Amino acid sequence: MVRSEFLQALGRSPEAPPRLAADHPPLLLVVVDTEEEFDWSRPHARENTGVSAIAAQGRAQEVFARHGIVPTYVIDYPVAATPAAVAALRVFADRGECRIGTHLHPWVNPPHSEAVNARNSYPGNLPADLERAKLEALTTAIAEGFGSRPVIYKAGRYGVGPATAGILEQLGYLIDVSVVPYTSFSGDGGPDFSQAGFQPSWFGSDGTLLEIPLSCGFHGLLRSLGPAVYPHASSPLGMRVRLPGMLARSGLLERIRLTPEGVDLAANLRLARSLFQQGCRIFSFTYHSPSMFPGMTPYVRSDAELATFLDTMDRFFRFFREELGGRPSDPLEVYSLLRRGQPVPQRQPAGAELNQPAQ
Template identity: 45%
Template structure:
């Protein structure tokens, strides 16, 4: 896969994703052009400020997705809905999402694993176990297998894209995904480090897509992170060094020296995101991977959309980002587009409408 092998920090138990080798990087075909994707963490509602609970499994906010979905669809932008177990097991939620997919013909469904609400329930609910890659291999396999089967039954085709909830990929996850027929993983969040919580460390991961796993069977599409500011060339190394000094990251951002910008409307000001998109375009990024959480489609479920004013700002964020992407020549990419370009056209056709696809 790259420089070194998957490793765990024995002191903290964290999985450290190694940087991919140059040979593992995906060489997007010229015909692919410059693209962007939108992945939606499609999940239950829970209190983000309280400890995780198995009982938090309501999916009322799914009913708010059609309004937002149609805003994207009107602009020809498909979504990949990465659904977790409470969503896939709720007939009303499945009906809503399936109707949206049928309506625009390009959106699709993938998988997201929240282990604390995913049977079998054998582990203690705590922060460490909320990262699925920390679970014993047999339990991670059991949860992932049942979730994959549930999604395939609910939506009529096996999912091909996976994201671990809380970005909690582990050293055995790629092998399990390959066994189950997945083609793309998007669990890695470029330049982020969750090891202080017992989660994975993606400090070595940049934005470029790469092949990994057994026999390079999978393609990793990291969530895009762009560094902005006068010292942005120093990137992740300087950012993580600043994290060892109290308030240093905030000072660097306020002085216009260095900011870390993820491509999401959740806690990322639009001015910062637009600057990040411009930098990414100027530096030749071929694929920008955006995301948001489905409960943000309705006020009151996430800290990012608390009321009607926040929801209006959320809509404006997307309008501004999509306008800029259009001006810069970035076209939206569907699951089929991504798989055809990264894995070959034969791989894409296995999940196409009429061939058991979503």
């Protein structure tokens, strides 16, 4: 159910909550869930390991280049284990046009010792030793494929758990980007982030792990009451009477995630303006890599929808720069800025001698 241990850990650091100054230009991160293709309407399956959509990421890179954006591709095991996919992404990585992080889909990541089902699709629900073994296998594959060890993590299905923070420390990670504010995945056993906000947090045993949440928040007249009201609106009863849609159409309360997937340009702009007014200065924009190939996700089913998808990104990035006065960034730069001049720690993974990332 609720992964309370992880969420409570976000508030335990002796360090002050990390914030940029109110007059600091807002920063935009782009995080791409870079993964295998599968039918989103069917159960997870180990045999879904195709990664042909990785070759299509160049279309998005053209948009990023126009705005000086260096995205972070958080990649899962089928991608890391496929030489052609690694080669395609290394073209961008070797030119400094992207960062590489980690994305754990347990059902396609060795060792394969758990049952494949909805609950086990959240990595944090696995026994701690299995969660660690899977993440260690993925981390090693990425380090071997890209020549440096990843330090940015995003749990598959946002599934952090009670052991995740300790595992990240053990394996040398610095940054987690798994939390989805004001959102619960507890319906099929996932984490409940209903009370998690959009601001970054230090966590971990020594307070040097950084959580950078996805940008998700509320717009509307009842925006300030969103964290209290929305869990009730999105309850089984509320969903049966379509209360979230009614609240959104009335202009009272709308929960929006910053993404081109199922969210149109106008809604992305509403969210960005709302979060900015609430003091947000670090924005995280995200999508799934198979959306770049029509027919592989519910969000992009045709060439026309792909064109709209890319146009939404292009126009949002322009808005972010021109209206909000923002600029692109990446998780490691944000980490450095929030440490206020302190050096980024070179955390040595327990029991390993692997390369550290270039800074």
